[in-house]
Amino acid sequence: MCGIVSYVGNKDNAVEIVFEGLKKLEYRGYDSWGVFAPGKPNFILKKVGKISDYEESNWPKGSIAFGHTRWATHGGITEVNTHPHYSAHHKVIIAQNGVMENYSEVKKELQKKGYKFITGTDTEVIANLFEMYLKTQKDLKQAAKSVFDKIEGRNAVVVYDLESRKLLGFRNGSPMVLGVSKEELFLASDVAPFIDTTQQVVFLNDGEAVLIEDGKYEIIDLTSLKTVHRTETVLEISSIANEKGDKNSFLEKEIFEQQFIFKETLKQDEKKVTQIATVIKNATMVYCIGAGTAYQVSFWGAGVLQKIGGKQAFPMIASEFVSQKDFLQKQDVLIIVSQSGETADTLEAINAAKEKGLKIISFVNVESSTICRQSDYVLLHRVGIEKAVASTKAALAPMFLYYLVAEKMAKVKNNLSKVTSLLSKYVNKDLEQKARNLARQIYIKENMYLIGRGMSYPIAREGSIKIQELSNIHAEGIAGGELKHYAISLIEEGIPCFVIVGEDEERKHILSNAMEVKARGGLIIGFDDQKNDVFDHYFPLPSLGILKGIFALIPLQMIAYHLALFRGCDPDYCRNLAKSVTVI
Ligand code: F6R
Numbered sequence: 199m200c201g202i203v204s205y206v207g208n209k210d211n212a213v214e215i216v217f218e219g220l221k222k223l224e225y226r227g228y229d230s231w232g233v234f235a236p237g238k239p240n241f242i243l244k245k246v247g248k249i250s251d252y253e254e255s256n257w258p259k260g261s262i263a264f265g266h267t268r269w270a271t272h273g274g275i276t277e278v279n280t281h282p283h284y285s286a287h288h289k290v291i292i293a294q295n296g297v298m299e300n301y302s303e304v305k306k307e308l309q310k311k312g313y314k315f316i317t318g319t320d321t322e323v324i325a326n327l328f329e330m331y332l333k334t335q336k337d338l339k340q341a342a343k344s345v346f347d348k349i350e351g352r353n354a355v356v357v358y359d360l361e362s363r364k365l366l367g368f369r370n371g372s373p374m375v376l377g378v379s380k381e382e383l384f385l386a387s388d389v390a391p392f393i394d395t396t397q398q399v400v401f402l403n404d405g406e407a408v409l410i411e412d413g414k415y416e417i418i419d420l421t422s423l424k425t426v427h428r429t430e431t432v433l434e435i436s437s438i439a440n441e442k443g444d445k446n447s448f449l450e451k452e453i454f455e456q457q458f459i460f461k462e463t464l465k466q467d468e469k470k471v472t473q474i475a476t477v478i479k480n481a482t483m484v485y486c487i488g489a490g491t492a493y494q495v496s497f498w499g500a501g502v503l504q505k506i507g508g509k510q511a512f513p514m515i516a517s518e519f520v521s522q523k524d525f526l527q528k529q530d531v532l533i534i535v536s537q538s539g540e541t542a543d544t545l546e547a548i549n550a551a552k553e554k555g556l557k558i559i560s561f562v563n564v565e566s567s568t569i570c571r572q573s574d575y576v577l578l579h580r581v582g583i584e585k586a587v588a589s590t591k592a593a594l595a596p597m598f599l600y601y602l603v604a605e606k607m608a609k610v611k612n613n614l615s616k617v618t619s620l621l622s623k624y625v626n627k628d629l630e631q632k633a634r635n636l637a638r639q640i641y642i643k644e645n646m647y648l649i650g651r652g653m654s655y656p657i658a659r660e661g662s663i664k665i666q667e668l669s670n671i672h673a674e675g676i677a678g679g680e681l682k683h684y685a686i687s688l689i690e691e692g693i694p695c696f697v698i699v700g701e702d703e704e705r706k707h708i709l710s711n712a713m714e715v716k717a718r719g720g721l722i723i724g725f726d727d728q729k730n731d732v733f734d735h736y737f738p739l740p741s742l743g744i745l746k747g748i749f750a751l752i753p754l755q756m757i758a759y760h761l762a763l764f765r766g767c768d769p770d771y772c773r774n775l776a777k778s779v780t781v782i
Pocket of ligand 1: 488489490491492493535536537538541542544587588589590660663667699778779
């Protein structure tokens with residue numbers, strides 16, 4: 199979602215640095231962008247559309263700047279609503295990530311005091327709050343505390359005080375990280391904008407601010423206004439992950455990285471895996487949650503805990519989990535899947551669980567993200583930055599983690615390294631060509647169905663998510679058994695139906711379902727370890743029991759990718775979606 203990049207340093211091309219940094223945040227999803235730099239006169243640029251479409255060779259000089267990518271929440275997608283926003287009398291200028299939930303009441307209060315508003319945003323309300331508090335309070339720190347106390351919702355804010363020339367950022371629910379190099383400071387929503395320059399960082403916690411003045415920074419607790427002493431962390435992320443390499447898109451690059459990347463995923467601390475397995479085994483109830491793709495992975499993971507680990511587990515959509523709050527008990531466990539580690543719905547679920555004393559286990563990609571810091575046990579995906587909005591490698595990695603833990607619970611010898619070696623051969627150009635050929639044949643269709651049973655059902659659902667978000671075709675993942683209850687009425691001549699074939703009993707039943715669809719004219723695309731006459735197209739899978747599902751996701755990702763290309767969609771930026779969903 200929205201992204202912030204700020205720069206204060208010894209270089210005189212701060213605006214250009216911020217502009218380039220914003221490009222590295224493009225993957226989060228946005229619809230407009232803007233940059234500010236103080237000077238004589240101050241520089242401000244706001245644009246609707248893609249940053250990469252904008253060209254400028256004559257940026258103003260200066261050593262301070264900040265910018266923002268906006269994913270519209272309050273107010274339409276216009277230049278006027280694009281951040282940064284000045285306060286009414288140009289005392290401060292700010293950018294915000296998140297939503298100020300009580301903005302309408304506060305706006306009315308400010309209007310009564312004579313403040314005029316020119317945008318439809320909640321951000322302008324925060325700017326004017328700063329201006330109002332700065333009139334009566336000692337300094338920017340004090341004003342930040344008052345603003346922080348006043349606003350509700352999940353937010354990260356960066357503010358520049360035009361009088362004192364100080365820059366301050368604070369967070370409550372939305373991420374903010376400080377990058378520190380010898381003579382430069384970066385304050386951003388994630389590390390991507392500055393990781394090429396420095397890997398030394400300080401992650402802000404909720405309720406903390408960072409004040410940047412004379413090239414130095416101070417972390418402040420906004421409750422006490424005392425300085426927080428925190429050591430800087432050195433990240434292990436390589437800057438290479440920021441680039442597409444020889445591929446045409448980040449999505450293509452990330453799909454192909456699945457050839458080798460999961461060897462890293464399996465390099466987990468044995469002791470930690472054992473601890474997690476024990477905690478799950480001893481739990482009364484086990485809830486497996488995530489949002490979107492992460493939920494489908496959790497759904498699959500709950501099945502793995504049951505089938506391999508011998509423990510009953512309940513999958514739940516993160517945003518629905520809070521409805522369970524009254525029934526949660528201290529001995530229950532919550533298992534989270536999240537790529538970004540910043541998903542607001544998932545964080546709300548964690549808060550509800552923590553209030554009841556549950557243990558939190560997380561499988562997360564972004565190291566030191568909020569979810570990591572809020573969890574009792576964390577296993578990292580270890581697949582590097584994922585930049586395409588549609589999740590691929592970061593969806594498969596936690597499936598391996600679930601399996602690893604379940605094997606530990608069952609005390610069976612881990613054989614996943616054989617699986618990752620098989621995968622390295624399975625992900626190849628021939629498979630991609632096959633996916634492309636199929637996509638060429640079906641991309642004009644407006645509806646598609648994917649069916650599965652048992653462990654193959656979440657795989658069908660995840661395949662439908664990839665097709666929807668990448669190609670904007672209506673695709674639905676349906677439990678095979680449900681077809682006859684409603685969805686069969688939608689089947690007509692030539693409609694593509696992807697059949698993800700499971701094991702044992704499931705196999706027999708799903709193949710019957712495929713027959714029923716074919717009898718009504720459906721085009722059957724089968725995914726299995728054996729050919730079948732019912733299939734019009736066949737994608738072979740290795741015979742790996744329930745792990746077959748992991749393999750089925752690869753051709754599904756490739757098909758969705760090529761459907762996107764045939765339909766003229768940008769595979770890296772899905773329409774209206776954001777990579778890191780920090781609003782509820
Ligand atoms: C779809 C996709 C989303 C995310 C969801 C949760 O490809 O990526 O559905 O899975 O927004 O995000 P994380 O995993 O960051 O919690």
